[in-house]
Amino acid sequence: MGQGWDGGGEDLPARQAALEEKNRLRKEFGARLRVLLDLTGLSSRQFEARYPAYKDSTVRKYTSGKSLPPWDFLHDLLTEVARRTDDPAAPQRRTELFTVYRTVLVAIGADVRGSDQNSLLLRLLDGEETLHRIREELAEVRARENQLLADLEEARREDASPAAQQRQRRLEEETRVLAQRRGELVRHRTVLVTELDDCRARLAVLEEADRPGDLVPTGTGGGAGVHQPFFPPLPPAPPAPSTEPPKSRGGRRALRLIGIAAAVVLLAGGGAAAGIWATGDRDTGDHAASPSPPTTPPASTTPSPTSPAPTTAEASSAAPSSAEPDATRWTGHGVALTNLNLDAVPPKVLSSNNKASVWTSYNGEDEATLYGMNGGFFTVEPTIATWDEQTKPDRQACADRISTNATEDLPVTSGARFCVTTVEGRIAYIEVEKMDKALAAYTATITVWEESTGASS
Structure with a gap:
């Protein structure tokens, strides 16, 4: 019995050292997040107002290193940084952040087969x-x-x-x-x-x-x-078909492999690339958490994603059993332009822009910007485009416009019209109606088409 006790005593310093090392890694990563939050120009409370999925107290836990955040938080934080800074190293910053994030998780004992x-x-x-x-x-x-x-x-x-x-x-x-x-x-x-x-x-x-x-x-x-x-x-x-695929396909595949290889190299180098990051000295403070937005609204606010999207459906509430070209999946008006899943019937308002087909950022009383699908680990191609023809487009016209004129963001004004690719690959058309003061958001008429014959949702 005595030997067992002595053995446990000998292990205690090692366990204590391991715990201190894990705490150190979390605090260093939290310092990185605090630098990024500073770049957004938002306090933790203002970040909660823009992204209600994260409480003010939770954001402060992440930036202080008390706990590590989920993927979604890092993605939303980098999205906000990209909106507010003109940083030519943004792709490198994103890759490095996720590489270091994975390195820290593995170093403190995370395992993809585990359940902690x-x-x-x-x-x-x-x-x-x-x-x-x-x-x-x-x-x-x-x-x-x-x-x-x-x-x-x-x-x-x-x-x-x-x-x-x-x-x-x-x-x-x-x-x-x-x-x-x-x-x-x-x-x-x-x-x-x-x-x-x-x-x-x-x-x-x-x-x-x-x-x-x-x-x-x-x-x-x-x-x-x-x-x-x-x-x-x-x-x-x-197996590869007998005809050669277009050169652009091979080029894109090669670029993706190069991007993945770069991430692996960064991962192998561990923290060697950390010189890009400053740790910062600002203290975010330990303010009490508040589930509601601050009394004085931030310079940029987003309508509450929990509000239902008012709609007047003109099509069936369920998708057609057999999709044909230009078959309408859903159409309706009075839809609040917030974080929208356009593949749902009717469109669903999400708590954040993650997995949204389109999302809208509001920077003033009626100043707003429309964004398409968010990137994942690497940047994806733009998925929204302006429709400036006099007549309303059909599905193919919208798809062609996106393939030739897509961009990452577009200004939202009354009467503006957009073609959109949804997360599940459908095509949608958005016609902005007006700014609804009660919703603090623009409303729009939206049409979502089914995919072409043979496509699967």
């Missing part, structure tokens, strides 16, 4: 990166499918020569292979989104309980268990 709070944070980080890659490949597959449909139409108009018929069969085979690949990606995405939602729900419970970040049991119901791999690998790509 830090492991859940790591699972959420890796899952969002995987989800972004799936969405990126889905966009490539759908773009190629659209091109193949046009090529098939052209081939069918050609003469009935053996060469033309052979080309048509080749195009039909590639279309079949791509449709199969798209189905695999959509199924994988559905499973992954469910896992990520479960992960966020577990983290919310732990955050609400104000538990410490180390070795907190979360139960085994739902999601991945302790002994299960959390995220299955992406389904293998189909």
